[in-house]
Amino acid sequence: MGRVIFHIDVNSAFLSWEAVYRLYHLGGTLDLRTVPSAVGGDQEKRHGIILAKSNPSRKYGIRTGETVLEAKQKCPDLILVPPNYSLYDRSSKALMKILRDYTDRIELYSIDEAFLDMTGCSREPEKTAHEIRNRVREELGFTVNVGVSCNKLLAKMASDFTKPDRVHTLWPREIPDKMWPLPVGDLFYVGHASKRKLYDLGIHTIGQLAAMEPKYLRAVMKSHGILIWQYAHGLDDSPVVTEPPLQKGYGNSLTTPRDVTEPWLAKQFLLSLAETVSARLRADGAKAGVVSISIRDYNLVFTGHQMMLRTPTDLTVEIHEAACRLFDELWTGLPIRHLGIHTGAVSRDGVRQYEMFEKVDYDKQRKAEEAVDALRKRYGADSVMRACFLESRTEPGRPWIDHMGGGISREKRTVDYTRENVL
């Protein structure tokens, strides 16, 4: 007996959730979904890309990922709203709660997508799919597409057919009719680079890809060639994974409001990033054995540098120290647009190996950072702040570093808990 897999996909998730919020929680009268509108980042802070768009804005050729500026040029009347991640989190949880009424074999694929393993359910799959679709619309106010098939790949391809508020099947026998005529770039895991390679080979549709000799694809595209060839035939036996796998790494990165040319300022941004990364490590009881940084310069050229730590750590100070060393080794002096810290080689054994000559007293430092974590959890991220951030905030001519504190007031409590480690 074959499997039955659903893929649930929220239509224009960020935008729909904002639209519903404005209608039902703020009592607004305009439904953003009915006019050209989009969720986009703040241009002032150089975060200006389109994250989600309404259906009517499709007519203007607005695409997800393009700059807010481009979108505005295409449609001057475009209504832009800022992202609201806590709203998305709540909306996602409400959706998942409904889905759990149908099965507990759910894989949360992303904030707005899930796979359901419906194998063995007595009801007809399409009927259940329509019930889910209707319930989400009626109870939550936004719409979903449901893709129905026998594996995750086909279910996902199916949910991407016509939108919104639709159920589509893509059973294996339907592949030639429903999937093979599609442009090859629509296939899962055929991104920009693969698409270009395939076009160079004269492959424009999924059907043409399916007709290729897999050995040939392997020669051109390595193992990825085999993967997408299998996908073009609808082959996928990956299971619906209920338990989220342990995270392999923790990272934070940011586009600075303006290009950074001074090392001290770059290192201050790195401190801010080290704080959030290490707080997440501590919250998960994890330690990182590798620290890496990335720099994107004003020409948008990406570079990275990494190092192994002698001892895995979850301390802000140690991750920051490593990041600064890497920065000094990597930075060529070009103005910086984007900075990132990523950690890897994560261990979760809960013990700290002590070195012969510890630079910092781990236990003492760990307690201090833990105390700050607790305060921030209770009173908000801005409740505790390093003195260096306060000072730089008030330094004349640098008001733009503001965002690092999220706009704190000077009256708020500040604890400089690692004076000696501040730059």
Add this chain to the structure above:
DNA sequence: TCTGGGGTCCTAGGACCC
């Protein structure tokens, strides 16, 4: 055209070991 931020996996090359 002037591109955010969070991840995962794969590959190639160099260092090093036997």
Add this chain to the structure above:
DNA sequence: TCTGGGGTCCTAGGACCC
């Protein structure tokens, strides 16, 4: 001075997803 082959670890970079 020149020379093999196999294996592991580390790093850089690319590709993909949302």
